[in-house]
Amino acid sequence: MIVIDSLCKVFKLKNKSEVIALDDVSLEIQDGEIFGIIGMSGAGKSTLIRTINRLEDPSSGKVIIDGLDITALGESELRKSRKGIGMIFQHFNLLSSRTVAKNIAFPLEIAGVDKNDADKRIDELLELVGLSDKKESYPSQLSGGQKQRVAIARALANNPKILLCDEATSALDPKTTSSILDLLKDIRKNLGITIVLITHQMEVIREICDRVAIIEGGKIIELGAVHEVFSNPKTDTAKNFVFGIKPETEIDDLFPKLPGSVVLKISYLGDSAKQPIVSKLIKDHSLDVNIISGEIDQLMSMSVGHLTIQLLGEKANIDAALESLKRQNIATEVIWNG
Numbered sequence: 001m002i003v004i005d006s007l008c009k010v011f012k013l014k015n016k017s018e019v020i021a022l023d024d025v026s027l028e029i030q031d032g033e034i035f036g037i038i039g040m041s042g043a044g045k046s047t048l049i050r051t052i053n054r055l056e057d058p059s060s061g062k063v064i065i066d067g068l069d070i071t072a073l074g075e076s077e078l079r080k081s082r083k084g085i086g087m088i089f090q091h092f093n094l095l096s097s098r099t100v101a102k103n104i105a106f107p108l109e110i111a112g113v114d115k116n117d118a119d120k121r122i123d124e125l126l127e128l129v130g131l132s133d134k135k136e137s138y139p140s141q142l143s144g145g146q147k148q149r150v151a152i153a154r155a156l157a158n159n160p161k162i163l164l165c166d167e168a169t170s171a172l173d174p175k176t177t178s179s180i181l182d183l184l185k186d187i188r189k190n191l192g193i194t195i196v197l198i199t200h201q202m203e204v205i206r207e208i209c210d211r212v213a214i215i216e217g218g219k220i221i222e223l224g225a226v227h228e229v230f231s232n233p234k235t236d237t238a239k240n241f242v243f244g245i246k247p248e249t250e251i252d253d254l255f256p257k258l259p260g261s262v263v264l265k266i267s268y269l270g271d272s273a274k275q276p277i278v279s280k281l282i283k284d285h286s287l288d289v290n291i292i293s294g295e296i297d298q299l300m301s302m303s304v305g306h307l308t309i310q311l312l313g314e315k316a317n318i319d320a321a322l323e324s325l326k327r328q329n330i331a332t333e334v335i336w337n338g
């Protein structure tokens with residue numbers, strides 16, 4: 001388990017001013033979990049993930065991995081414990097003068113692994129990432145997705161228990177992103193390792209994460225199972241990530257401003273996503289329903305539906321409909337009340 005306890009990071013700038021990149025962050029990440037950290041640019045994502053292997057030293061607070069306080073380690077102990085943590089990056093960071101095999105060999109050489117054992121391990125890793133035929137290629141001869149596969153193989157060379165992914169798919173097109181995310185899912189399933197990733201793409205969180213933390217201004221502002229955050233985002237930032245950054249004025253243009261009508265966003269989970277919610281509203285409460293927008297997100301574990309609808313009818317019927325949605329645990333947010 002990774003325990004991040006009251007972590008703060010303050011960067012002191014040359015002009016004597018300070019930037020608070022992490023502000024009292026506490027988190028627990030379970031073994032075998034795929035944990036996502038999402039935030040806008042400058043929110044503190046990179047700083048946070050880099051404190052887990054101490055590429056960045058925190059100003060205060062602790063990172064404890066399987067009971068070992070990483071923040072208290074000296075250089076040589078840190079080097080040893082880093083073997084248990086692999087990392088991949090947005091721009092792959094491969095050595096351009098080395099072949100694929102030699103890139104993967106690099107951490108094995110540093111760890112002093114015998115040449116025969118290293119060769120065997122390289123072949124296993126190439127098979128795992130589906131690149132056995134590219135063993136003698138150079139990075140410049142590979143596509144972005146293939147480069148990230150080499151980086152993943154290299155990160156896994158010393159059998160780490162944790163894989164840190166720093167915007168690992170941000171430089172890739174959607175199809176390649178999907179194939180890399182599938183590979184990460186397989187790696188978790190087959191090797192049981194813990195994956196911590198940072199991203200600014202909600203699709204990444206949706207496709208592979210079990211839990212997500214939303215970070216803003218160096219603070220965790222929302223944390224929970226992905227389906228919980230998707231079905232009931234609480235902060236404006238979370239809503240923006242979940243619903244997409246659609247200016248209110250854009251939604252405003254999509255419905256007639258009829259007096260007495262109410263416009264609401266509803267989000268519903270799993271089994272309720274399969275219920276005929278709209279037709280029940282019409283039948284049970286004698287309302288007319290105008291559908292303004294809607295989509296269903298397929299998450300790792302379940303589906304979450306989002307609908308923006310306008311209810312038209314008697315006020316008492318609208319109130320009763322809102323009550324019944326609440327009783328069914330369907331998250332609702334009134335965004336316009338005529």
Ligand SMILES: Nc1ncnc2c1ncn2[C@@H]1O[C@H](COP(=O)(O)OP(=O)(O)OP(=O)(O)O)[C@@H](O)[C@H]1O
Nearest residue numbers: 011019020021039040041042043044045046047048
């Ligand atoms: N070495 C540094 N020196 C000074 N300030 C820094 C340094 N590294 C990061 N910061 C500042 O700390 C804050 C958090 O930066 P960080 O890179 O962690 O954010 P991020 O969420 O990863 O952003 P992005 O998605 O743009 O990479 C920002 O205000 C950034 O300018």
